[in-house]
Amino acid sequence: MGELREVAEPFVASGPTGVAVRTRLKLLAPGDEKVLRLVGAHLGSLAAKDLAARCRDGPEHSADTWAARKRELTPLSSSRWAGTITKASHDQWALARRCQLAHVQNLEAGIRTLTHRLSLPVGQKGSKKTPGGYRSRREWHAKARRLHVLEDRLAAERADREARRVRVVRGGKRLARTRHHLDAAHLTEAQWRELWEAERWFLAADGESGKRYGNETIRVSPDGEVSIKLPAPLAHLANAGHGRYVLACRATFGHRGTEWADRVGANRAIAYRIHLDVGRDRWYLTASWQIPPTPAIPIRAALVDGVIGVDMNADHLAAWRLDVHGNPIGAPRRFFYDLTGSRDHRDAQVRHALTRLLHWARACGVKAIAIEDLDFTADKTREKHGRRKRFRQVISGMPTGRLRARLTSMADQTGIAIIAVDPAYTSRWGAQHWQKPLTSSNRKTTRHDAAAVAIGRRAQGHPIRRRTAPPPHDQSDRAGHRTVQARPGIPRREGTRPRIPGPRTRSVGAGRGANAGDQNAQHRSGRSAEHGSWQQDSLPLSL
Structure with missing residues (x-):
């Protein structure tokens, strides 16, 4: 690599x-x-x-x-x-x-x-x-x-x-x-x-x-x-x-x-x-x-209620809401648009999609939307992609700069901050770490949905890679859920948890407790500690 x-x-x-x-x-x-x-x-x-x-x-x-x-x-x-x-x-x-x-x-x-x-x-x-x-x-x-x-x-x-x-x-x-x-x-x-x-x-x-x-x-x-x-x-x-x-x-x-x-x-x-x-x-x-420019609020203040990560594609915006720990909440949302036709038609399509996105963000109570800081200037040349004419048409038709400028202008009236993140590896790492875990029997997660999660986590300062979950019977213990995201300032937050001696669950199996070696010390029914010297005779082999 x-x-x-x-x-x-x-x-x-x-x-x-x-x-x-x-x-x-x-x-x-x-x-x-x-x-x-x-x-x-x-x-x-x-x-x-x-x-x-x-x-x-x-x-x-x-x-x-x-x-x-x-x-x-x-x-x-x-x-x-x-x-x-x-x-x-x-x-x-x-x-x-x-x-x-x-x-x-x-x-x-x-x-x-x-x-x-x-x-x-x-x-x-x-x-x-x-x-x-x-x-x-x-x-x-x-x-x-x-x-x-x-x-x-x-x-x-x-x-x-x-x-x-x-x-x-x-x-x-x-x-x-x-x-x-x-x-x-x-x-x-x-x-x-x-x-x-x-x-x-x-x-x-x-x-x-x-x-x-x-x-x-x-x-x-x-x-x-x-x-x-x-x-x-x-x-x-x-x-x-x-x-x-x-x-x-x-x-x-x-x-x-x-x-x-x-x-x-x-x-x-x-x-x-x-x-x-x-x-x-x-x-x-x-x-x-x-108009005087609105003073930019600190990024931490904007992320206090979570964030909505948005991945821009040729025909839709893929969005997913994340909590303050970087965990996806609810179901992903998609806001479709059509970039064919006249300039006014394309502009109206983008404007309507952004309006729906902002309305959803306000309904969720989120104060920040994370998008990629895209620039396809170096990728539009026919010399670089050669015969991939369809790909060149797709990236040439995506209004990356206009979308960010329009979203920033529209969000300025709603009090929602727009956070621009580096687009490096968001689609690849999002699909690698989030697409399969977020897919279920009744929800199919696409690469674009997973990329939206990666974009949101990068805006929050979390790494895109998710922590590996423990076995199902051991996902909750006295220390809390093991996949809770540690804050950025915690040392060795991506490391594995240290091995804690003793039982790993709240229920203690037979023969594994602190008194497993001396069963008579436990005050249970049928033990010598309760009934003294009583002892059951062995059953006869025959009558």
Whole structure:
């Protein structure tokens, strides 16, 4: 067996630092939709030009260049619109720069794997840590050609990075490529054009504390009235004073509506974004604001009432409740979801599964949920797993980072702490030590259920390996049940109990007590101690 890697200590995940809620803008008048489309298209063109200027500046960007770009945009929009657009361009350039570095590192990892496997003889088997050679000469030749392709891509990406040049597509590269595959996407050219234009619109405004209702550009009053500060070239479309346009509909936020109303009443900053869902032909308004992070409680305080261990899988969450000693309580629970379909469908499925999990945790009275700190970034490459396309699709489809972030955000309102644990060997050791003991005639324990127990025990600081139970007739003695988990600070807690002389059970068998050598010392019926010198005569052999 190879050397095991060091397991990191569990920690309480930090809470959210921001809130975003969305509502639908219902009963929009035709004139309202026309104005929104014109404003979005005009500001979108300005955002595209500003992003191009920001990409040309590169790392030499400074406060002076930022101010110059803002001054150029102000006559074509407004001071606040220009500030929001330039800030969005700067953030998008920084994100593209980080993604470029991640792409370079991914290409380098793929080239290293291909080079290693091509250097091995054809058919040589690999191990769990290092892949082996390719299965046939045909596969070896195909991978040799792919190696050259990746090397060319890496050279191009390195050249862009050295030249401090990034490539950004407003509207998304995937949607841009869909234009060449309309039949596969089941779209007409007009439908694609509508999607493309809607994605490139710009209808977002940052908030500003101290201003009326927290935002001067897109303003939402406490009674739900939505008004927009029109750009200078479209000021003639205003239907209210000071170049503003008031929508005919009212906006109401069902989720966190009280928090939103409190911020609006106190004139605290709130950012708004208006966007069109082309597929549903619906307009939505998203409000977002920052919140102070909730102080993380000590991990021991979170585990005072036990923990629920959760193992994430491709189609469900396997959960099991553990007591303070690390022993499973009750039956395991499974929360299923479907990660196929659109992005909104997948997100809703994960959200509903997490809602059911949190409701169960509150019903159990548990204040902590333990999950794995998963990161499949290094395991998604086709070079590492080769023909295991189905496996790569499974791990690529698991929203590991999004699930943890969403669970942390949802649990913040319930007072439940989220504990992240190292995922090393949880599935293997859980199945080895817990799957068989927890399986009975009326309950079949899966590897995922056993992994949930292992995750919970690791969060509590207990080892995953369970203590071996004694024989059934000796499972309870004066010292208590022998499988009770000792606390982490107890020395030699995983060792066997010392042999205690004398009887091991409460019932003492015949001839084994303290007076086994002198039966007359016991005051029993039929003994000399009670009847003196009485002695029974032997029976006659015959009459």
